[in-house]
Amino acid sequence: MDGDDVRMYGVLPFTTRMTVVQLESGGVWLHSPVRPTPARRRAVDQLGRVEHLVAPNKIHSLGIEPWKALYPSAKVWASPAFNERHSDIAVDAVLTNGVEAPWSGEIDHCVVDGHAVLDEVEFLHKPSRTLIITDFIQKHEVSSASWFWRGIKHMAGILGKDGGVALDIQFSVRDKTAMRRSVDTILGWEFDNLILAHGHCLQGGAKEDVSRAFDWITGA
Ligand SMILES: [Fe+2]
Numbered sequence: 001m002d003g004d005d006v007r008m009y010g011v012l013p014f015t016t017r018m019t020v021v022q023l024e025s026g027g028v029w030l031h032s033p034v035r036p037t038p039a040r041r042r043a044v045d046q047l048g049r050v051e052h053l054v055a056p057n058k059i060h061s062l063g064i065e066p067w068k069a070l071y072p073s074a075k076v077w078a079s080p081a082f083n084e085r086h087s088d089i090a091v092d093a094v095l096t097n098g099v100e101a102p103w104s105g106e107i108d109h110c111v112v113d114g115h116a117v118l119d120e121v122e123f124l125h126k127p128s129r130t131l132i133i134t135d136f137i138q139k140h141e142v143s144s145a146s147w148f149w150r151g152i153k154h155m156a157g158i159l160g161k162d163g164g165v166a167l168d169i170q171f172s173v174r175d176k177t178a179m180r181r182s183v184d185t186i187l188g189w190e191f192d193n194l195i196l197a198h199g200h201c202l203q204g205g206a207k208e209d210v211s212r213a214f215d216w217i218t219g220a
Pocket residue numbers: 059060134135197198
């Protein structure tokens with residue numbers, strides 16, 4: 001579900017997307033929730049009751065509290081460093097690699113270790129063989145920005161369907177071995193499809209695309 005456009009660092013235009021999973025229990029799992037407008041809420045309500053709200057990294061906090069206010073019994077799951085940045089947002093459980101969640105049978109998760117800035121948790125929705133990535137891979141729509149920002153995004157390697165891991169993210173790895181281990185785990189998952197929080201998604205062919213996006217760290 002597409003959300004509002006936001007400005008990264010106050011200037012860089014970004015489109016946003018939330019991923020909505022209908023669990024086998026009938027509950028709904030919201031990843032990187034966008035702001036709940038009445039229309040968005042109606043669409044989500046048609047799938048079931050919101051049971052889980054997921055903040056996949058410390059930056060993506062936008063819709064957590066507004067959805068929690070609408071569904072007070074929903075459980076908030078957050079990335080390892082989320083509360084360091086957002087101490088005012090109540091978190092029910094921190095997503096570390098060992099954590100078992102009620103949705104773990106349907107959705108795998110893996111924290112990407114070893115990065116100096118991003119504490120991102122990636123997810124695999126197993127029934128649909130879909131990988132859900134927040135900021136590590138970005139494929140911004142070409143049409144959504146001015147020529148200036150398109151140029152910046154092109155140089156950063158995140159413009160269009162060939163986008164990948166932004167150069168500033170590649171330059172901010174703290175522990176390459178740890179990060180490679182995490183990436184290897186994710187590439188070992190069985191997926192064909194890709195949902196991104198920013199830009200083009202993929203139906204089919206995602207394994208090759210994601211492998212290519214991470215070849216700078218895997219050496220492949
Ligand atoms: Fe983001």
